[in-house]
Amino acid sequence: MAASFLFSQFVGGLTTAMFLFLIASGLSLVFGVMRVVNFAHGTFYMLGAYLAWQAVQWLSPTGENFWPAALLAALGIAVLGAVVERLLLRHLYGREELYQLLFTYALVLILGDAAKFIWGTGQLSVTRPPVLAASLHLFGAEVPLYNLFIMILGPLIALGGWLVLNRSGAGRLVRAASYDREMLDALGANVGTIYTGMFVVSAFLAGLSGALVTPIESVVPGMDVEIIVQAFIVVVIGGLGSFWGTFWGSVIYGQVLSFGILIFPGFSLFSVFALMAVILIIRPWGLFGRPIR
Amino acid sequence: MTPLLAVEDIHTAYGLSRVLFGVSLEIAAGECVCLLGRNGVGKTTTMRSIMGLTPPSRGRVLWQGRDIAGWAPHRVARTGIGFVPEDRRIFAELTVWENLDVAGRAAGRRSRWTVEAVFELFPVLRALRDRRGGFLSGGEQQMLTIARTLMGNPDLLLLDEPSEGLAPLVVETLRVKIGELKTQGLTILLAEQGVDFSLALADRVYVLEKGAIRFSGAAAELRADKALLHRLLSF
Numbered sequence: 001m002a003a004s005f006l007f008s009q010f011v012g013g014l015t016t017a018m019f020l021f022l023i024a025s026g027l028s029l030v031f032g033v034m035r036v037v038n039f040a041h042g043t044f045y046m047l048g049a050y051l052a053w054q055a056v057q058w059l060s061p062t063g064e065n066f067w068p069a070a071l072l073a074a075l076g077i078a079v080l081g082a083v084v085e086r087l088l089l090r091h092l093y094g095r096e097e098l099y100q101l102l103f104t105y106a107l108v109l110i111l112g113d114a115a116k117f118i119w120g121t122g123q124l125s126v127t128r129p130p131v132l133a134a135s136l137h138l139f140g141a142e143v144p145l146y147n148l149f150i151m152i153l154g155p156l157i158a159l160g161g162w163l164v165l166n167r168s169g170a171g172r173l174v175r176a177a178s179y180d181r182e183m184l185d186a187l188g189a190n191v192g193t194i195y196t197g198m199f200v201v202s203a204f205l206a207g208l209s210g211a212l213v214t215p216i217e218s219v220v221p222g223m224d225v226e227i228i229v230q231a232f233i234v235v236v237i238g239g240l241g242s243f244w245g246t247f248w249g250s251v252i253y254g255q256v257l258s259f260g261i262l263i264f265p266g267f268s269l270f271s272v273f274a275l276m277a278v279i280l281i282i283r284p285w286g287l288f289g290r291p292i293r
Numbered sequence: 294m295t296p297l298l299a300v301e302d303i304h305t306a307y308g309l310s311r312v313l314f315g316v317s318l319e320i321a322a323g324e325c326v327c328l329l330g331r332n333g334v335g336k337t338t339t340m341r342s343i344m345g346l347t348p349p350s351r352g353r354v355l356w357q358g359r360d361i362a363g364w365a366p367h368r369v370a371r372t373g374i375g376f377v378p379e380d381r382r383i384f385a386e387l388t389v390w391e392n393l394d395v396a397g398r399a400a401g402r403r404s405r406w407t408v409e410a411v412f413e414l415f416p417v418l419r420a421l422r423d424r425r426g427g428f429l430s431g432g433e434q435q436m437l438t439i440a441r442t443l444m445g446n447p448d449l450l451l452l453d454e455p456s457e458g459l460a461p462l463v464v465e466t467l468r469v470k471i472g473e474l475k476t477q478g479l480t481i482l483l484a485e486q487g488v489d490f491s492l493a494l495a496d497r498v499y500v501l502e503k504g505a506i507r508f509s510g511a512a513a514e515l516r517a518d519k520a521l522l523h524r525l526l527s528f
Contacts, residue, residue: 169398176384176395183382186344188370188445189399 004140015147017254018154022209024234026202032241033178040107042228048210049219066129074208081203126214239289297322303352312338314504325481327495335504336484345369375447379454385427400445411440432463
């Protein structure tokens, strides 16, 4: 097998990984801090993609205004996240987890149908932004600049997120809220506001990754469920609620998927499911997670 | 003069299990008042009711004359009531310094208590500045919990069984520190099972039994009356 071919598989895997990281990090953050498993996270991703397509149509169908369109879409999903958390999800904290699961699953169905109603069931696509339309030749393989951009953006967001969580006052409050919500409340912090903030950031990340995926993949109904399953596999591999676990979980997922296809060409997801099964047997709390006390 | 805090006839329950049956007490500014009673009589619940963590179903909690019963805990904290829980509840993954910093941010009000000032009060903590809360001894954790609550600059400190489970030497250190806080003018409501620790600090005492106040009076009075002590607390 040629080295250039392996390298391009590697690049493909890494691009998938960074998208997955952007999505799974929000899922993991909301679970880690709020103990809410948000099924609708994939829906935020899909709606981000639809909104980006819509914004591109409004601003400039030829694509030169892709960046503002993507930002607009991500902000739109952040607003949606704020509305969902403030008006609805808020009432379910402290209840059985089943209620939160049912609620976020209901959102998947309702928002998914709403998207079909607005944008139809066809495939929509967005052209690559002109600045990054070219490709680079690396190790004999052709690497689209856009993929390179995603591969740089992912680690940057990971590093930024880690710095905010571990080196800033706001991050300390968020970590304290994840360990003991009630105690932090008794110390004077409005934990409700912190929760809203976390949910909004998480929705923003989902919306942003949905918007950024549009130049690579077409926007179709069902991409919400497809991505949420993958994001769950990532957080299970890395450890639910663990920040770096989500990052490395994504990287492992991307590479296993990319090279697994070479070994089992007919079953693209077989190798990742097999990996998840093995990890669940050896370390049920994931590679970077911790056993629940 | 209106007392700093007046609890009037509060009834509190956890779901269907009722714990407090009409508890009333008063604390004047600068006083150290002890809430004595055996395990499970409602000391913690009284404090949780004041703090808004388990709001009372009936009765009033008057803070400087204003009814704060049913307020969210963070609002209660921001009016100047600090709670030091019995189980300490240190943020185990955060360092000592981070625990203190978070508390200062959480309170969001100007405080005479800086990290430096609480290190002056508890010099042990200065040396442990970068250690994670989960790796502290029980006594160190107890000091950190008190220090953390002080960061919010409370006017009234609710101390829930600070001496519980600690070695005698550590208990003695704590008693001295709490005494210092009292001397500095901090108002303290102290819940305790042990008579020695609490009566050494308290000006006045309330004895709780089965969710109601059975005795209230000067600490000296209770200390002197062995028969009463025995009847109320079986010491």
